[in-house]
Amino acid sequence: MPRRGMEQQRRLELVEATIEAIHATGSLDVTVGQIARRAGVSSALAHHYFGGKDDLIVATMRHLMGVFASHVRRRLRTAKTPRARLTAIIHGSFTADQLQPAAMSSWLVFYAMAQASPGAKRLHRVYTARLHSTLVHALTELMPRAKAIETARGIAALIDGIYLRCALGDETPDTKQAVALVEGYVEAILNRKMRRG
Amino acid sequence: MPRRGMEQQRRLELVEATIEAIHATGSLDVTVGQIARRAGVSSALAHHYFGGKDDLIVATMRHLMGVFASHVRRRLRTAKTPRARLTAIIHGSFTADQLQPAAMSSWLVFYAMAQASPGAKRLHRVYTARLHSTLVHALTELMPRAKAIETARGIAALIDGIYLRCALGDETPDTKQAVALVEGYVEAILNRKMRRG
DNA sequence: CGTTGTTGACTGATCAGTCAATCAAGTTAG
DNA sequence: CTAACTTGATTGACTGATCAGTCAACAACG
Numbered sequence: 001m002p003r004r005g006m007e008q009q010r011r012l013e014l015v016e017a018t019i020e021a022i023h024a025t026g027s028l029d030v031t032v033g034q035i036a037r038r039a040g041v042s043s044a045l046a047h048h049y050f051g052g053k054d055d056l057i058v059a060t061m062r063h064l065m066g067v068f069a070s071h072v073r074r075r076l077r078t079a080k081t082p083r084a085r086l087t088a089i090i091h092g093s094f095t096a097d098q099l100q101p102a103a104m105s106s107w108l109v110f111y112a113m114a115q116a117s118p119g120a121k122r123l124h125r126v127y128t129a130r131l132h133s134t135l136v137h138a139l140t141e142l143m144p145r146a147k148a149i150e151t152a153r154g155i156a157a158l159i160d161g162i163y164l165r166c167a168l169g170d171e172t173p174d175t176k177q178a179v180a181l182v183e184g185y186v187e188a189i190l191n192r193k194m195r196r197g
Numbered sequence: 198m199p200r201r202g203m204e205q206q207r208r209l210e211l212v213e214a215t216i217e218a219i220h221a222t223g224s225l226d227v228t229v230g231q232i233a234r235r236a237g238v239s240s241a242l243a244h245h246y247f248g249g250k251d252d253l254i255v256a257t258m259r260h261l262m263g264v265f266a267s268h269v270r271r272r273l274r275t276a277k278t279p280r281a282r283l284t285a286i287i288h289g290s291f292t293a294d295q296l297q298p299a300a301m302s303s304w305l306v307f308y309a310m311a312q313a314s315p316g317a318k319r320l321h322r323v324y325t326a327r328l329h330s331t332l333v334h335a336l337t338e339l340m341p342r343a344k345a346i347e348t349a350r351g352i353a354a355l356i357d358g359i360y361l362r363c364a365l366g367d368e369t370p371d372t373k374q375a376v377a378l379v380e381g382y383v384e385a386i387l388n389r390k391m392r393r394g
Numbered sequence: 395c396g397t398t399g400t401t402g403a404c405t406g407a408t409c410a411g412t413c414a415a416t417c418a419a420g421t422t423a424g
Numbered sequence: 425c426t427a428a429c430t431t432g433a434t435t436g437a438c439t440g441a442t443c444a445g446t447c448a449a450c451a452a453c454g
Contacts, residue, residue: 005398006398006399006400007398007399010399025313026312026313026314027225027309027310027312027313028224028309029313031442031443031444032443032444032445033443033444041399041400041401042400042401042402043401043443043444043445044400044401044402044445044446044447045399045400045401047444047445047446048399048400052444052445053443053444053445105312108308108309108312109309109312111305111308111309111361111365112224112225112305112306112308112309113224114365115223115224115302115305115306115364115365116222116223116224116226117223121365124365128362128365128366150377150378150381153362153378154355154378154381154382156358156362157355157358157359157361157362157378158351158354158355158358159358160357160358160361160362161353161354161355161356161357161358161359161361162354162358164308164354164357164358164361165325165350165353165354165357167312168308168311168312168318168321168325169325180347181347181350181351181354184347184351184386185351185382185385185386187389188382188385188386188388188389189381189382189385191385191388191389192384192385192388192389202432203432203433203434204432204433207433228408228409228410229409229410229411230409230410238433238434238435239434239435239436240409240410240411240435241411241412241413241434241435241436242433242434242435244410244411244412245433245434249410249411250409250410250411
C-alpha cells in the first residue's frame with residue numbers, strides 16, 4: 001500500500017534498522033535482506049533508496065555522526081568559558097542515546113569498516129578532524145598551543161577508547177562514569193599545567 | 198613435496214598470512230583461499246590445521262595477544278618500583294612490532310569481531326582482565342584502591358584509543374609519541390594525587 | 395495517465411568447508 | 425638391504441548455501 005512522501009521516513013527506518021541489525025549480529029555480516037525485513041520492507045527497496053549495501057552503511061554512519069555533532073553543538077551554544085566548552089564536548093560525547101549498546105556496536109563496526117571502505121574512511125576522518133579542532137580551540141586558551149594539540153589527542157583517544165570498552169564490555173555503559181574519567185584527565189592535566197607555569 | 202614436522206611452521210605461516218591479509222583488505226572479508234595463497238599453501242591445508250575460518254582468526258588473535266603479553270612480561274621483570282612497572286606496561290604496549298600497520302589493523306578487526314564471535318569475545322576479555330589487573334596491581338601502591346581502579350580504566354582506555362587512532366590514521370604510528378601521551382596522563386594523575394593528599 | 399512506492403522472483407558470483415586421492419618420508423619385516 | 429606398510433602433508437575438484445544487485449510488473453495516488 002504505497003503512499004506518497006514515504007522516502008524520508010523509509011530512509012530513516014532503514015538506517016535505524018541497520019543499526020539494530022549490526023548490533024544483533026555484532027558485525028557487518030548483515031544482509032540487506034535482514035535489514036530490510038527489520039524495517040518492514042523488501043530488500044529491493046533498500047537498494048532503490050540507497051543504491052547499494054555500502055551506501056546504506058555509510059548513510060547510517062553519517063546519521064550517527066550527525067547525532068553526535070548535534071549533541072555537542074547544542075551544548076557548546078551555552079558554554080561561555082573554554083573550560084565549560086570542554087565539558088560540553090565531553091558530555092556531548094556520552095549522551096544516553098549514544099551509549100546505547102546498539103549505537104556503540106555500530107560505532108565499533110564503523111571504525112573497523114573505515115579501514116577498508118573509502119567512503120567510511122573519509123567520513124571517519126571528518127569526525128576525527130572536527131573533534132580535534134573543537135578540542136584544540138577550547139584548549140589553546142588554557143595552555144600553550146603545542147600542549148593543547150597533544151592534550152586534544154589524548155582526550156580524543158580517551159573518548160574513543162571508552163567507546164570501545166563500552167561496546168565490548170558486558171557492564172552497561174554509564175554516562176556519569178565515562179564523563180568522570182575524561183573530566184578527571186582534563187582536570188589532572190590542567191592542574192598540573194597551572195602549578196607548573 | 199611434503200616433509201615431516203611441518204605443522205608448527207605451517208601454523209605460524211598461516212597466522213602471519215592472516216595478519217597480512219587482514220591488513221591488505223582492511224577487514225575480515227578475507228577468504229581462506231586468499232590467506233592460504235599468501236602462505237603458499239592450499240586452502241584445504243588451512244582447514245586441515247585450524248578446522249575453520251573462525252578458528253584461524255582466533256588463533257591469529259591469540260598470537261598477537263601473546264606477542265603483547267611477552268613484551269610486557271619481559272619489561273616487568275626488570276621493573277623494581279610500582280612507577281617503573283607502569284612504564285613497563287606502557288612501553289610494552291607500544292613496541293615497534295605492535296605498531297606495525299598490519300598488526301594494528303588486525304587488532305581493530307579483532308575488536309570488532311569480539312562483538313560477534315564468542316571465541317573472540319572470550320579472548321578479548323582475557324586480554325582486558327589481564328591488563329586491568331596488572332595496572333591495578335602497580336597503581337594500588339601509589340594511590341587508594343578505588344582511585345587505582347579508575348585510573349587503570351583510564352590508562353587502558355587511553356591505550357586502546359591510541360591503538361584505534363594508529364590503525365585508522367594515515368600518520369605512521371610513533372612509539373615515542375604514544376608512550377609520551379600515556380606517560381603524561383599517568384604523571385598528571387600522580388602529581389595531582391600527591392599534592393592533594 | 396503518469397508518477398511514486400513497492401515487491402517477488404531471478405541471477406551471477408563467491409566462498410566455506412569436504413573428500414578422495416597423491417606424495418614423501420619414516421618404519422618394520424624378511 | 426629392500427620391499428611392504430604406515431603416517432603425516434598436501435592438494436584439486438566439488439558442493440551447498442548465501443547474497444548483492446537487477447528487473448519487470450503491480451498498486452495506489454493525484
